[in-house]
Amino acid sequence: MSPLDAEISDKAFPMAPYHIRQFQERDYKKVVDLFSRGIEEHAPATFCHLLKLPRTLLLLLGMPLVMVLVSGSWLLAVVCIVFLLLFLWFLAGQPWKNHVSICLQTDMADITKSYLSVSGSGFWVAESGAQVVGTVAARPVKDPPLGRKQLELFRLSVSSQHRGQGIAKALVRTVLQFARDQGYSDLILETTAIQQGAVSLYEAMGFQRTGLFLLDSIIGRVIDCFVIRFTYPLPSAQEPRL
Known part of the structure; x- marks a missing residue:
């Protein structure tokens, strides 16, 4: 079955058929909307x-106490707590908003140019009922370790209304099959520790944790946002050559 046009119907959800195909220009607006909403959904978990x-x-605890000691007003202390919570909510959303903004100015600005016009790359969508309900992309790693040919997975997203139907797994399997067909030795990806759903998915599919580092930004350091690097060594790359 071709990964670019694989009809899939999860047995656990017989009423929710979907298929995976290559991205087309007419999908652009739906893909961007789905990607943006999916990324910004991580703000509550970050909060x-x-x-x-x-x-x-x-x-x-400290700031309201200082307000009470300085002013003697519990009302000011309550106002202080509310202000701090609002500030933390704002702070929690910033790394995700920044990420969306950067992506829309780089690879997501022109998906065809960034992925479909690059050898060894790809961008796929999951479609259900003529609607784009999932996305995934992949492109070669520029400087892989010596002797390895690595493909990196990007932009995995599934609409909130269609989660739990196996779509994310099907999208990842599509990239894994593409990687095998293209002769890659590893599929790698990065996700944050805050994205527990994604972390659980990759571990369940056999990806191995191969790195952990703090998000390289001021906000990332303030909120202790760690990035996990996963690697999936492809079986063909592990078999000894005769």
Whole structure:
């Protein structure tokens, strides 16, 4: 079955057929909307992560206490807590908004040029009922380790209404098959520790954790946002050559 046009119907969800095909220019607006919404959905999880940090708890307890000691007003203390929570909510959304903005100015600005016109790359969509409900992309790693030919997975996203139907797994399998067909030795990707759904998906599919580092930005360091690097060594690359 071709990964570019694979009719898939998850047995657990017989009423939700979908198929995966290569991106077409007419999909652009739907793809961008789906990608943007999917990324910005991580803000609430980031906010909860922020609230659990020791320094955040110290701030939320310390600042109101200082207000009470200085002004003697509990009302000002409550206002201070509300202000801090609003600021933390704003802070939690910034890395995701920034990420969307950067992507829309780089590879997502022209998907055909960034992926379909580049040898060894690809961009696929999952379609259900004539609607684009999922996306995934891949392109070669520029400077892979010596002796390895690596493909990197990008832009995996599934609409909130169509999750739990196996679409994300099918999209990843499409890229894995593409990587095998193109002779890649590894499929790699990066995701944040905050994206627990994605982390669980990749681990369940056999990806191995091969790196952990702090997001390289001021906000990333403030909110302790760690990035996990995953690698999937392709079986053909592990077999000894005769």
